[in-house]
Amino acid sequence: MKDEKQHIVSFKEHLGTYLGLLLLTALTVVVSVINADLKMITIFTALIIATTKAILVAYYFMHLKFDHKIYRIMVWIVMGLFTSFTLLTVLDYITR
Amino acid sequence: MAHLVLPNSGHNRDPEASKMGMWLFLFTEILLFGGLFIVYFVYRNLNTEAFLNASFELDVTMGTINTIVLLTSSMTIAMSITALQKGNLKLSVNLQWATIFFALVFLVIKYFEWGSKFEHGLFPGMDHYSHLPAGERLFFFLYFFMTGLHALHIIIGGIFIGVVIKKTKQRKVTGERISLLENSGLYWHLVDLIWIYLFPLFYLIN
Incomplete structure (x- = not known):
């Protein structure tokens, strides 16, 4: 383990993660506006999208993947x- | 046998242990906010209509802008680690400053948001608040408590990064000794993670 070289996450990967996060943010806002009548569906979709964002942040920004x-x-x-x-x-x- | 040599008297570093310690601390933070989220879920379930009505008072545009601001700051602090690992000290420091800048932007927007709630008397204890139905009072209490606690974390995270900037400039934090910057980054991302959940749960009940 000690000999392993530290993985450097490239700027490109960070930018890609960021764009993905922005897209998911837009999606969650749009879904909440469109699905105005379906209360249960909105909270579940909102939580699923939030969790996807959380995993992106944890795996790439927080280096969990590497x-x-x-x-x-x-x-x-x-x-x-x-x-x-x-x-x-x-x-x-x-x-x- | 005259010399007594202490086994750990030198300046030992252990990046893995320091990262592990930071993660353990982050878990306690997750449980702190997690408990509040459970309170939120239970009361939202008991007061569905009231939570819906109360959430219309929140400004979705400002919430969305703040989400983008926080995501951007998360990217800049993550990039500052990459920059320092690649040996670009100046870029790393600039990106750390950028993170603090976005933290301030977030707080300023939060200030105006809270300000307009104060004007409407929606802060717990104010006149309008006291006359709201119980469910809406719960919503605003949780809103102020959770976003307030989150804002406190933003301030602490900003100060933490400020300290790291100083140490980076003094070259106490370098590409080889990057633990402190990494840990401040982890803390900052956690603050971002909490907001990722706060935003849809408070602003986007439709």
Whole structure:
């Protein structure tokens, strides 16, 4: 591990990530305006788009994709735990 | 046997450990905001209509501009790491300054946004706020608390990057010793990540 050369993310990759993020931002705004009647669909699409953006930021800007895989494992475990606790709580309230 | 040599008395560095420590800290931040998001989901579920009505008070244009500003700042801090790794100190420092600049732009827009809410008396404790239905009061309470806590993180992140600029100029942070810049970048991206969720959940309920 120590001998591995640090991966340098190029300016181009960062710019590409940025453009992708802008596109997704535009998409989430447009979807929220168009889907005005479908409340549940809007919140789910909004969360799915937000999560896609979050993964882009984490993998490229935060170098997760290029770092040692222990960071990826840690992040996915923490996010998985958080998501399951959120789901459990929300499902509890929805089904009351 | 006269000399006692301490095994770690030198200036040891461990980039992996320092990055690991930063990630562990970021997890505590995720849990801090995560708890608030759970509160948000539960109350939104209990007060669907009120949350919808209250969110119309928020300015989608300003929210969208701020999202773009934060994404841009995230890119500049990420690029400043690339620049320093490639040995371009000046470009790296400039990109760090750019990040602080965008942080200030974000705060100024936030100031005007909050200002107009204050004018309408929507801050918890104000006159108009006290007469709103319970669900809308919850919405505005969460809005001010969560965006306020987020703005505090922007200020802390900006100061952190300011310190890194100084150290980069003193060449204490270089391409080979980049941990501090990387960690300030990680912190900044986390602030961006939180906003990625705050924006659709507060501004885009339609």
